[in-house]
Amino acid sequence: xxxxxxILSSERARLDPFIVATGDASPRxxxxxxxxxxxxxxxxxxxxxxxxxxGGVRVEVFAVPDxxxxxxxxxxxxxxxxxxxxxxxxxxxxxxxxxxxxxxxxLTAIGRETGSRDYKLLKGALTRLQSTAxxxxxxxxxxxRRHQFSWINEWEECVTRDGRVEGMEFVLPDWFYRNVTDRSxxxxxxxxxxxxxxxxxxxxxxxxxKHAGRQPKGWIFEFAHLHQKSGSLMRVSDFALQLRRIAAxxxxxxxxxxxxxxxxxxLLRIVPAKPLPQPVDGxxxxxxxxxxxxxxxxxxxxxGLRTQRSQLSLWPETAIPSLNLESxxxxxxxxxxxxxxxxxxAAIDGLxxxxxxxxxxxxxxxxxxxxxxxxxxxxxx
Numbered sequence: 040x041x042x043x044x045x046i047l048s049s050e051r052a053r054l055d056p057f058i059v060a061t062g063d064a065s066p067r068x069x070x071x072x073x074x075x076x077x078x079x080x081x082x083x084x085x086x087x088x089x090x091x092x093x094g095g096v097r098v099e100v101f102a103v104p105d106x107x108x109x110x111x112x113x114x115x116x117x118x119x120x121x122x123x124x125x126x127x128x129x130x131x132x133x134x135x136x137x138x139x140x141x142x143x144x145x146l147t148a149i150g151r152e153t154g155s156r157d158y159k160l161l162k163g164a165l166t167r168l169q170s171t172a173x174x175x176x177x178x179x180x181x182x183x184r185r186h187q188f189s190w191i192n193e194w195e196e197c198v199t200r201d202g203r204v205e206g207m208e209f210v211l212p213d214w215f216y217r218n219v220t221d222r223s224x225x226x227x228x229x230x231x232x233x234x235x236x237x238x239x240x241x242x243x244x245x246x247x248x249k250h251a252g253r254q255p256k257g258w259i260f261e262f263a264h265l266h267q268k269s270g271s272l273m274r275v276s277d278f279a280l281q282l283r284r285i286a287a288x289x290x291x292x293x294x295x296x297x298x299x300x301x302x303x304x305x306l307l308r309i310v311p312a313k314p315l316p317q318p319v320d321g322x323x324x325x326x327x328x329x330x331x332x333x334x335x336x337x338x339x340x341x342x343g344l345r346t347q348r349s350q351l352s353l354w355p356e357t358a359i360p361s362l363n364l365e366s367x368x369x370x371x372x373x374x375x376x377x378x379x380x381x382x383x384x385a386a387i388d389g390l391x392x393x394x395x396x397x398x399x400x401x402x403x404x405x406x407x408x409x410x411x412x413x414x415x416x417x418x419x420x
Contacts, residue, residue, distance in 0.1 A: 050192055050210045054137035057127070059144060064126035066148075066232065068118050069215065070224045071177050073245035076100070076270025079108040080238030089270040097185075099174040100270075106163075109171040109190055111241050113164040115149040115233065117190060120211060121219045122148070128220065136192075136216045139208040150233035158204055165194045165209065178218065188212035231292035239278075240285050242269055247294045247309040257310030259299070265307060282307055 071077075075098050079085040084107035089100040102108035124134045142161055146153050151161075168190035176184050194209035218224045228248055235241045246268065250258040260268075266278045273281070286296040286307070297308040 051137050051208070054135050054210065055133070056137050056139045056208065057124070057133070057135040059123050059138060059140040063148070064122040066118055066228050066230055067122045067125050067219075067225050068228045068245060068248070069121055069218050070226060070249055071218060072114065072117070073226070073249040074268065075177075076268060077173065078111040078114050078242075078270075080111055080242055080269060080271055082110065082112070082238070084108075085110075085272070087272060091267070091270060093267070095176075097174075097176045101172040101174075103170040106167050106170045109164075109167040111238050113167050113190075115151075116145065116161075116164055116168060117211075117215065118228070119145050119148050121215075121225060124216070124219050125222075125225055134220070136211040136213065137208065138211070139206065142196075142204055142207055145207075150230075162196070165191060165207075169194060175214075178214075186214055188214050190215065229292040235290060235292075237285070237290075239269065239271070239281050240290050243282075243285065243296075243309075244291045244294070247291055251294060251309040251311060253311055255311070257294075257308055259306050259308045262305045262307060279305060 075096070076089050076091050077098065077100060079089075079102075086102050086104050086107060088102065089098065089108075091098040100108060120138060123138070123140075127134045142158055143153055146157055146161060151157050169192070170189065172187060172189055174185055174187045176186070189212065192210040192212055194207065196204050197206035197208075198204050226248055228245070232241065232244055235244060243265075246260075246265070247258075250260075262279045262282060263275055265282065266273070266275050269278070271278055282296075283298065285291075286298050289295060291309075293312050295310050295312050297310065299306045299308055
């Protein structure tokens with residue numbers, strides 16, 4: 040049966056297509072998307088914008104009334120795209136912002152069904168991702184402060200005359216692609232993330248993975264600060280109630296949630312359920328070719344990007360890779376220093392005590408302070 044020919048136009052005419060042969064790749068997420076409010080956490084249509092500013096960083100997200108703001112479930116498309124790009128670069132293949140794939144590959148990779156309703160929902164997600172406008176000052180150059188883009192520049196589907204969808208393609212914004220091809224800005228996530236059904240718990244897992252990582256004592260946040268970071272339209276009291284309910288159910292894969300109180304303040308501590316003895320992530324050997332500034336991260340699972348190599352998964356579902364010693368300026372903006380334990384310094388002190396050089400010199404404290412300067416209130420180094 041004759042098929043409609045895919046027509047390359049605008050950006051697609053200038054980009055080489057990145058053809059995804061399978062959807063089998065370890066899921067990865069972009070750090071900035073994990074800790075700042077870029078998406079609606081509700082399934083109901085959201086028109087109200089997100090306006091967030093902390094630590095010198097500003098995020099503004101605007102929705103079109105006809106479609107509403109892109110949701111945290113729509114963001115699964117971006118997680119899948121990031122996973123495929125990093126996977127391809129780990130295997131030495133060229134990548135591009137222009138992805139060509141089948142809907143079946145994407146849906147199965149993010150744990151969705153593949154019925155006609157699911158294909159329709161996917162097209163709705165692509166529409167919201169394209170129509171949502173984002174303005175941010177994150178990772179801009181010295182003289183370029185504000186960058187505006189949509190999560191997808193354009194997309195198209197290939198259908199037969201009887202209406203069956205046989206292929207899709209979309210173009211990612213350069214801001215997202217550059218950050219994905221920088222290995223320091225991407226983290227592996229647990230595949231069980233896609234089975235989380237609530238918007239707040241999905242967002243909370245991404246915050247946990249970004250901030251708590253594998254630190255034994257985890258990370259601690261004040262409820263009011265988490266409410267601000269989420270961009271939720273709920274009242275603070277209602278949002279706090281949801282956090283308590285989530286903590287009672289403990290749904291986050293790989294993490295435990297503990298509620299603590301300091302006087303009249305309510306805090307949420309996020310700790311790894313089973314800390315790993317060593318990181319899973321490592322380095323990669325190859326560099327992307329289309330507007331890429333960096334390289335992907337390591338230990339990717341399989342990919343079928345124009346290859347017939349054997350497939351195997353290197354990332355266990357329960358693993359929480361890489362010790363996270365980074366904190367952003369606004370990560371504990373509303374929490375006093377006495378409430379936030381300096382887990383990074385504790386980890387380094389432990390390493391220095393094991394080091395023969397440290398034992399011989401007896402000056403481990405100065406070395407620690409040189410490498411990790413004392414934090415000032417507000418999370419600044």
